Amino acid sequence: MxxxxxNPIPSTAKDDRPAPKxxxxxxLSQLEIDLRLLGMVGAFVLVCIVFNVLTDGRFLTPRNIFNxxxxxxxxxxxxxxxxFIIVTRHIDLSVGALLATASAVMxxxxxxxxxxxxxxxxxHAALPWLAILAxxxxxxxxxxxxxxxxxxxxxxxxxxxxxxxxxxxxxxxYLTNGQTIGPLDxxxxxxxxxxxxxxxxxxxxxxxxxxxxxxxxxxSARRSKAAHGFPVKPIWAEAVLIGIxxxxxxxxxxxxxxxxxxxxxxxxDFAARGLEMPEGTTASYGIPYSVLVLIAVAVVMTxxxxxxxxxxxxxxxxxxxxxxxxxxxxxRFLTVKVFAILGALVAISAVVASARLTNHSNDIGxxxxxxxxxxAVIGGTALSGGIGTIYGAILGALIMQSLQSGMAMVGVDAxxxxxxxxxxxxxxxxxxxxxxxxxxxx
Amino acid sequence: MTMTETAxxxxxxxxxxxxxxxxxxxxxxxxxxxxxxxxxxxxxxEVVGLLGHNGAGKSTLIKIxxxxxxxxxxxxxxxxxxxxxxxxRDARRYNIETIYQxxxxxxxxxxxxxxxxGREITTALGFVDDAKQEAETRKxxxxxxxNFRKLNxxxxxxxxxxxxxxxxxxxxxxxxKILIMDExxxxxxxxETAMVADxxxxxxxxxxxxxxxxxxxxxxxxxxxxxxxxxNGQLVGTERVEDVTEDDxxxxxxxxxxxxxxxx
Ligand SMILES: Nc1ncnc2c1ncn2[C@@H]1O[C@H](COP(=O)(O)OP(=O)(O)OP(=O)(O)O)[C@@H](O)[C@H]1O
Ligand SMILES: [Mg+2]
Numbered sequence: 001m002x003x004x005x006x007n008p009i010p011s012t013a014k015d016d017r018p019a020p021k022x023x024x025x026x027x028l029s030q031l032e033i034d035l036r037l038l039g040m041v042g043a044f045v046l047v048c049i050v051f052n053v054l055t056d057g058r059f060l061t062p063r064n065i066f067n068x069x070x071x072x073x074x075x076x077x078x079x080x081x082x083x084f085i086i087v088t089r090h091i092d093l094s095v096g097a098l099l100a101t102a103s104a105v106m107x108x109x110x111x112x113x114x115x116x117x118x119x120x121x122x123x124h125a126a127l128p129w130l131a132i133l134a135x136x137x138x139x140x141x142x143x144x145x146x147x148x149x150x151x152x153x154x155x156x157x158x159x160x161x162x163x164x165x166x167x168x169x170x171x172x173x174y175l176t177n178g179q180t181i182g183p184l185d186x187x188x189x190x191x192x193x194x195x196x197x198x199x200x201x202x203x204x205x206x207x208x209x210x211x212x213x214x215x216x217x218x219x220s221a222r223r224s225k226a227a228h229g230f231p232v233k234p235i236w237a238e239a240v241l242i243g244i245x246x247x248x249x250x251x252x253x254x255x256x257x258x259x260x261x262x263x264x265x266x267x268x269d270f271a272a273r274g275l276e277m278p279e280g281t282t283a284s285y286g287i288p289y290s291v292l293v294l295i296a297v298a299v300v301m302t303x304x305x306x307x308x309x310x311x312x313x314x315x316x317x318x319x320x321x322x323x324x325x326x327x328x329x330x331x332r333f334l335t336v337k338v339f340a341i342l343g344a345l346v347a348i349s350a351v352v353a354s355a356r357l358t359n360h361s362n363d364i365g366x367x368x369x370x371x372x373x374x375x376a377v378i379g380g381t382a383l384s385g386g387i388g389t390i391y392g393a394i395l396g397a398l399i400m401q402s403l404q405s406g407m408a409m410v411g412v413d414a415x416x417x418x419x420x421x422x423x424x425x426x427x428x429x430x431x432x433x434x435x436x437x438x439x440x441x442x
Numbered sequence: 443m444t445m446t447e448t449a450x451x452x453x454x455x456x457x458x459x460x461x462x463x464x465x466x467x468x469x470x471x472x473x474x475x476x477x478x479x480x481x482x483x484x485x486x487x488e489v490v491g492l493l494g495h496n497g498a499g500k501s502t503l504i505k506i507x508x509x510x511x512x513x514x515x516x517x518x519x520x521x522x523x524x525x526x527x528x529x530x531r532d533a534r535r536y537n538i539e540t541i542y543q544x545x546x547x548x549x550x551x552x553x554x555x556x557x558x559x560g561r562e563i564t565t566a567l568g569f570v571d572d573a574k575q576e577a578e579t580r581k582x583x584x585x586x587x588x589n590f591r592k593l594n595x596x597x598x599x600x601x602x603x604x605x606x607x608x609x610x611x612x613x614x615x616x617x618x619k620i621l622i623m624d625e626x627x628x629x630x631x632x633x634e635t636a637m638v639a640d641x642x643x644x645x646x647x648x649x650x651x652x653x654x655x656x657x658x659x660x661x662x663x664x665x666x667x668x669x670x671x672x673x674n675g676q677l678v679g680t681e682r683v684e685d686v687t688e689d690d691x692x693x694x695x696x697x698x699x700x701x702x703x704x705x706x
Contacts, residue, residue, distance in 0.1 A: 224573045225573060227573065228573045228574070228576065228577040229577075230573070230576065230577075303569075307569040307570055307572075308568070308569060308570060309562050309564070309570060311570075312551075312555060312559070312562060312570055313560075315548070315550060315551060316548040316550075316551055316555070316556075316559055317548075318550065319548035319549050319550035319551060319596075320546070320547065320548045320549055320550075322544070322546060323545075323546040323547055323548050323556075323559070324548065324559070324560075325510075325530070326508075326510055326530050326540070326542060326546045327530065327546070327559040327560035328529065328530045328531035328534060328560040328561075329559070329560055386548070386549070386550035387550055
């Protein structure tokens with residue numbers, strides 16, 4: 001919708017020299033895969049293989065991969081929002097505490113406030129959804145408020161959210177009088193992981209749709225480039241990429257489908273429905289709903305980052321706040337938006353986290369701020385601003401969670417686990433700095 | 443310097459409405475009076491040069507016109523109408539485009555994203571149309587700087603001159619009527635400087651009004667119709683280039699006096 005009536009630009013050039021011949025490209029550069037992405041995937045694979053060896057093959061079982069996946073979701077969702085915060089040169093230390101407040105609001109809503117005020121009986125179909133809505137609203141508003149303090153009142157984000165860390169954890173305490181609230185609604189619990197999955201057939205259908213979408217996205221990007229006469233990757237490179245995407249998606253589905261529901265759980269399910277379980281019945285868990293939520297968040301956040309003005313402004317502001325301001329971007333309101341987005345994502349994480357625990361407890365989300373920031377940073381988000389990717393943050397969360405649960409499986413005691421994770425964080429940033437210096441740029 | 447003297451210095455025929463009139467503009471930063479009661483104007487198809495020492499207040503004055511700073515007092519008129527310019531967005535509405543001394547580019551974004559920053563081309567669905575933006579960028583860069591190839595790299599990977607051409611492209615791509623160029627050739631080599639000079643002449647021929655800031659007096663004598671000299675935030679004087687010598691201008695810059703108006 002740009003109203004760019006270009007000025008007739010005077011031609012100051014006499015000739016258009018032909019483009020110099022492109023130097024022979026390496027296999028990887030022809031694929032145009034981000035080296036950083038490759039490095040992170042490599043690190044992740046390495047972690048998996050090492051732990052698999054150390055645990056005699058217990059690390060890479062479908063069951064453990066399933067658990068790893070659902071343990072990662074909550075931090076990964078928040079990490080995608082933290083990317084925007086760090087890209088705009090801010091920080092949010094309050095996410096763990098805010099998660100507790102959002103979780104408390106949702107738990108109180110579905111167990112006390114709504115039943116008491118609207119007279120909805122426990123188990124009413126509307127309860128979980130109204131609770132989630134209230135939690136989302138609380139998270140978004142609190143996030144926006146903190147963003148306003150940062151953007152308009154120019155209090156450093158570090159201070160605002162450090163205060164928030166103390167405030168929201170204890171607001172949560174007051175909301176619940178310090179009690180554990182549960183059990184939460186059954187539908188609500190379905191977002192926690194193991195209590196809500198797509199099953200084998202549903203997962204395959206989802207996998208096929210996702211694979212088709214990925215292929216379409218790759219092809220339409222290619223078509224749009226070609227339409228403007230830009231150079232495109234060789235066909236074989238495109239085919240390789242499509243192949244990798246399809247194999248990765250369907251492989252992931254196959255893995256999760258390989259984790260079968262234990263027979264006694266199945267028997268209990270059948271018994272609950274008053275049925276006799278036929279001999280030899282098997283069922284797979286498939287993709288957990290919480291993972292679908294993460295995928296949806298990842299897609300939406302990636303689209304925002306890459307394809308919308310908002311995303312462009314977020315990165316421009318991070319790269320050069322003055323230039324952004326001079327280009328007419330309202331950087332103050334942008335700050336509010338960015339914090340509000342993270343607030344909403346924290347509330348979504350609160351759904352997943354409390355649903356996984358099946359109740360709200362006071363210490364929910366404790367230290368999550370550090371995990372979330374670490375995930376974003378390990379995923380290549382630069383604290384100097386302007387640089388970061390959504391997929392990187394999710395991979396960062398996955399790498400951290402693999403390290404942590406891998407060490408737990410090997411039997412490393414908790415203090416040493418933390419020492420290792422801390423070391424990895426610092427080392428990851430160092431590697432990133434060295435990498436950037438190599439490829440040039442900041 | 444008073445307004446009457448500025449008016450006297452303006453040789454334009456009476457009756458023609460100036461494109462831009464800056465009247466009695468003042469702004470202070472803390473204790474520093476960066477611009478102190480300065481009045482200058484600009485006509486369509488005219489290039490007005492701003493000269494003065496480092497810290498004289500040139501950039502600050504034009505940043506008021508471009509919406510980056512808010513003046514403490516004074517008035518801006520565009521085409522004779524009082525203009526309210528409180529933000530860069532306001533300035534763009536008056537078709538004012540600026541090449542800042544610091545270039546004001548987001549280093550982490552590529553040339554196209556910088557060129558369209560704040561004015562992205564969007565698709566029917568409201569998404570940024572990167573392919574279209576890149577195509578437009580290629581088109582304009584082919585004319586401004588045919589050697590420019592690094593379209594898909596962040597501008598931090600560009601040389602000073604290449605960055606400058608991105609900033610210039612951004613200013614001339616959109617429908618500018620008033621162009622502000624704050625030391626546009628500071629980072630450029632001889633060849634590129636000549637290209638910018640040609641560009642200025644052609645844009646002038648198209649009827650744009652241009653404020654040009656530079657420390658190169660000779661270049662200013664060649665490109666400008668009039669030059670205004672500032673010192674310590676005040677306007678020393680505005681003269682038509684054919685009425686003064688390079689030495690006159692230098693002495694205005696150094697002594698802060700106008701030899702044409704004030705007998706030595
Ligand atoms: N944002 C600011 N805050 C405080 N002081 C400022 C600010 N901007 C400019 N100044 C002061 O105002 C005065 C004029 O600065 P300005 O940048 O306009 O000079 P200039 O004529 O453009 O100089 P140069 O030739 O070096 O670019 C200087 O004393 C400078 O220190
Ligand atoms: Mg200056």
